Amino acid sequence: MSFKMQEDRGTSLYSAADLVRAIAQPNAPVLLDSLPDAVLCVDPAGVARLANRAAQALLDPPIDTAVFSLRTYLERLGIDAGAVVKAVSLGTRLNRVDTIADGRSILISCRPALGTDGKLAFSVMVLRNLDSINRQIESAARSGFVSVGESVAAVDRGIVLNPSSAALIEQAMRAVHLGIRVLIVGESGAGKTEIARQVHAMTLGGNRPFIHVNCAGIPESLFESEMFGYAAGSFTGALNRGKKGLIEAADKGTLFLDEVGEIPLHCQAKLLKFLEDGVVQRVGATGGRRVSIQLFSATNRDLLDMSRSGAFRKDLYYRLSSLTLTVPALRETRDLIPDLVRIFVARLNARRDRPFSLDAACLRRLIEYDYPGNIREMQNIIEHLAVMCDGLAGEEHLPASVLSATSQAIAAPCRSPGNGTLLPFSCFPEPTPSPVLGIPTIADPASFFAAPASGGFPVASLKDEVRRYEKYLVREAVRRAGSKRKAAELLSVDIATVVRKTREADEVEDG
Structure with missing residues (x-):
């Protein structure tokens, strides 16, 4: 069976007859049953023609028919079927996170398969259990089978599991498909970078560049040459062959401008021009080069207020903020705290000779704490515990700042962090x-x-x-x-x- 991938559209060209024959092959179910994720092949009418064992096992009791309605299947899982069925009928791409009836978080991905005549033949749906992926990464990290750098990806998945952040990611993914620029605002350490990386991975994929630019970390005198690059011999000390800028490096991928409010005022006009025409002109060059990027910006400052005071160009603000997403502070999403604690502990246990864990009193303090530094501060606290304790971290091992800030809250009955967060019985009143x-x-x-x-x-x-x-x-x-x-x-x-x-x-x- 031959097919041709259309990379820009994310679709595959198949012969519809070949697809029907492939599904009928006795080896097809065997191959699909070997996959850990649920896979369904659905026709434009919303009828699932093939489902692997993982897809059947999601339901209790399992499906007992070879062909079934996709809408009925999703409704039995407790998922709002409207958007998914619409994507299947129209042959559009879909990525969304849903919580099914038993509490598990599922990533639903839908990709169309076009016939050689260009019309929709089938849609392939993959349902991935995010909770299971998190547990596998934590287990591998504890066993030392993954590096700390690899296990940090679990933090991204932890953020996806939070309902408010999952909604932000879904909105950002919709913006990417429409080519709309996204501005992410929130406190320092709240996870703005992680959300941008997650959206990039779920839309453009790992083979496209993700260029993270910390605008506050580039000296003002070098900002233009670093962002736009420079031509050969354009200034003293320039490389003979010139240099590609960060914007060009992000071509066909994502450019993430972190701390965008720190861009020097005299460079904002040139960035605005690039956003208008998509052409990058290197310093000292006479011509430009067209670049295609998905732009994400992030800040913990009020750009609109800065534009009123003249510290930030108002026209640039409106160019950057086609869609503005606000990331909640960690204290506003306490249900995420136990999952993040487990992830950070697993990362540190991969580097310790003797694994450590937290007792109920210590976890209770962490849930009550307000985290002015958000996720970044939580990581520092868990690292502090890893140094201070031998095998079991208690509240006496916490930093003094956490103990003093939570002493009054702990005096009252412990409150549940909400949304079904798993805690020992002793943590509940x-x-x-x-x-x-x-x-x-x-x-x-x-x-x-x-x-x-x-x-x-x-x-x-x-x-x-x-x-x-x-x-x-x-x-x-x-x-x-x-x-x-x-x-x-x-x-x-x-x-x-x-x-x-x-x-x-x-x-x-x-x-």
């Missing part, structure tokens, strides 16, 4: 005693063993009471953790056990 499946909570043991009026022993049999208490623990774990999958992790059992126990409990209540 005890609920008010109330019956669950007919038994009181552990917070009220006296009432549990109180003798009935008849004077007999309060339980019928040990086996029955153990079974009832198991169901209680499972239900309480699901309630506190927010999903069956996280409840399974909390109880150190597989998810099938949690599903079965929950179903049994529901049957008892219905009966």
Whole structure:
């Protein structure tokens, strides 16, 4: 079967008849079943003609038909099917992050396959479990099988798992497909660079350049020559062959202007001209070169206010801010903190002779802390713990600044970080005693063993009471953790056990 990739459009030219024959081949399901990600081949009418084993396993119970409706499949997963079905019917590219019914975060990618007549033949969908990828990277980092530089990519995936950041990434990806410039604003260390890198990787791919320019780190006298390059012999000390600038280096890829508010005022006019016509003119050159880039800018300053005071060109501000995205501070997304802690600990354990972990009190302090330095400050705190503790980091190992800032918050009952973040039971306040499946909570043991009026022993049999208490623990774990999958992790059992126990409990209540 022959095909031709169209790199700019991200599509493949197939013969529709060849595709049908390929799907019918007995080896096709075998090859797809070997992949860890869910893969579906969907026709323009929204009918899935082929699904590998991973795609079937996402549902409980699994699919029992060879051909099925994509909309029904997505709705059973708990995903809003509208945008995905529309992309399949129109043959457009799609990248989005969704949270399915059991709490897992799934990256959905859709790519069209065109027939030789140029019309849509099929769409190939890939559903990737981001939670599983995170766990694999952490495990590999702890085992020393990946380097610290490689495991840092897990931080990007951690940010994707946060609902607000996932929405920002989806909006930025839409802007990239439309060729719209993006301005990312937020506090220092909030993850602006990570979001830009993630969007670049998910749209343009790893083979395209990503040029990160720290505008505050380039001396004012060198800014123009560094950004635009220079021609041979244009000034004393210039290279004989000239030099390509950072904008040219980003051709066909992404140019990320970090701290864009620090660009010297006299260089802003030349940058504005490039944004208008797409032509780069090197210092000392008589002609220019057309360059195609996706532009991201980032700042922690108020550019509009700077433009009013004359410190930043207003016309440049409007050129940069076709779409403005605001990255929330870490204190506004506390549900992300436990995941980031695990990632940073895994990175450091890859370099330690003896792995370390955090106890519940230490983690509670980290969740309560406000992080004025955001993710960058959190990384510093975890590195501090790695030095100060032997094997188990407690709150006594935290920096004094964290302890003093969280002392009043910890005096109050611990609050859950929200959104189903996984914490030990000891980190949650005890609920008010109330019956669950007919038994009181552990917070009220006296009432549990109180003798009935008849004077007999309060339980019928040990086996029955153990079974009832198991169901209680499972239900309480699901309630506190927010999903069956996280409840399974909390109880150190597989998810099938949690599903079965929950179903049994529901049957008892219905009966």
